[in-house]
Amino acid sequence: MNDQAKKLRELVDTNKKNQKVIAVSSGKGGVGKTSITSNMAVALSNINKKVILLDGDLGLANVDIVLGVKTNYSIIDVINKSKRLEEIIVDYNQNLKIIPAGSGIEDISNVSENDLIDLMDKLNELASQTDVLLIDTGAGISKKVMTLLKNAIDIVIVATPEPTSIADAYATIKILTLNYKRKDIKMFINMAKDKQEAQNVFNNMNNICEKFLNTKLEMASYSVFDKTLPNSIKSQKPIIQYYPDSSFSISIKRLINYFFSQNIKLIDNPIKMFFNNLFGRM
Template sequence: MQSHDPADQAAGLRVAPPRARPPRVIAVTGGKGGVGKTTVAVNLAVALSEAGRRTLLLDTDLGLANVDVLLGLSPRFTLADVVEGRCALADTILEGPRGLLVVPAASGKRQMAELAPAEHVGLIRAFSDLDLPLDAMVIDTAAGVSDQVLTFSQAAQDVVLVVCNEPASITDAYALIKLLSRERNVGRVQVLANMVRSPAEGRELFDKLARVAERFLDVVLNYLGAIPYDEWLRRSIQRQQAVVEAFPSSASALALRDLARRADQWQAPSGARGGVEFFVERLVQGAGAAA
C-alpha cells in the first residue's frame, strides 16, 4: 500500500537518479497584492499534477504565506524551520490534491520577510540537494518588488506576471518588469490577465502594458490569455480547494487548465544560464549529457 505520510513521501522522492531531467520552474508573481497570483499559482500546480506531471508548489511569500491555507493543509514544518535549523528542506514537504507536493512558508514571521539576499540564494540552492523526480515546480512569490521577489523570479525559467484591470496593477506590473529586466537580466515575461469580464478586456489589458514595456525596456512580453471573473472561483477559495478540483467545469477552471496545458508545452531548459537558478546542478548535468 502506498504511504501518504509526507515524511515517507519525501524520503521516497530522494532516490531519483542523478541524471533526472531538470524540472520546468515557473514563478507566478504580480507586482501588487490582490491580483490573484496565489490562486493562479495553486490552480496551475494542481492542474499540472492532475495532468500527470510530478509537480511541486513552493510558497516564497516568506512572511505572509497562504498557499497551505488555500489548500486546507496543516504543515508541521515550514521554510522558517529550515532557515532556523529545526528541520531539513525535505521535512517541510506536504502532499496536496492530485499528488501535488507543497513546500509551505511561514505566516506572521517578520524575520522571514527580512531575510538577507544571501539567505534567499541559500534557499534556492538547497533544492539541488533534494533530488526530487519532478516535471515542474511552481513558485508563488510575494507581492511587491522586494529582493526576494526579484531573486525567486530570476531563479525560474519562466515568469508568469498576473495583472488585473486596475491602474495600480498595471503600474506595479510595469515596475516589476523594469526591475527584472534591468537588474536581473530577465528577457521574457509571460503576462496573464486575471478577473476580466471578457477576452477582449484581457487582450486590451495586455496591449496597454506591452506598449509601454516595449517602448522603454529590452524585454519580450508574451500574452498567456485571460482568467475570467468567476463566482465559482470565490467559492472554491472559501472551501479551501483549487477551483480546478472543486468546480472543474467552471469558466475559471477551464481557463486555468488551459494555462497548465500551454505551460506544459514550453521548451524545457537546455542548461544552466549562469546565474542563480533552482536545481542548477541538475541543469548542468543535463547540459553535459546532451553534449
C-alpha cells in the first residue's frame, strides 16, 4: 500500500512538470478505447507532443493492429523480466513510442499486483521524458485494470448508447468513485446516432452519478457512428491521418482540445462539413 502511495505521488510530481497521464477505460469491450487512444496518440505526436502509448489491454491487445506496427515482444516480457522496457518499445514516429501488450494471453491472473506496481515504476521513469502517457486499458473492473487506472491522473470512460454499455460504465464509475475516491471522471460517448443522442446519454449518466454517487462527470468528447473508421482499421492506417475530416477524427481533435487547450480547428473545409452532415456523419 505504501509502495502504491509512493508511485502515485511520483506520478503527481511528474504531472507538476506539465505532463499528463490519461487512461481510457470502459465497462464493456468493443466500445472504441483502442480506436480513441491510438488516434489520439498519433494526433498528439503530429502536434509535436512526446507521447507514450501503453497498450494495457493484456487480454486482447490491438494497438499494434490499429496502427499497423510490427511487434516482437510485449509488456509481458517485461513483467516476466526476460526483456527490459526499452527493448520492447516500438517507435511509431519521432514523437510516439508504443508499448505493446501481449496478445491472446487468456489467463493474466498470475500477474501479481507487485509486478504491475514494478512496471508502473519503470513507466514513471519513462514518462518523465515525455509529455503524455496514454493508457489503453482493458475493459471491466478487474484488479489489473484498477491498478492501471489508480495511477492515472485523468480517466476517460468510454460508453456507447447501448444499455449494457451504459450499465457497465456506471458500474466502473461507481467503483472508481466509492472504492478509489476518484473525482473528475471524464466521458467519451461513442457510436451515437447524432450529437443530441450523445448529449442525452451523457446527461442521464451524469444525473445518476450526481444523485447516487455524489459525483459530477464531464463530457470530454463524443463521436457518432463513423463508417470510415472500420475501413481505416482494416487497412491499418490511423483515421486521423487518412480521413482527418471524418467525424471520428473530429471527435479525437475535440478530445485533444479538451485536455490540452490546443484549439485545433475542428474542421477546415465547410464543404466537406456540409457533405458529412448530409450523410449523417457529424
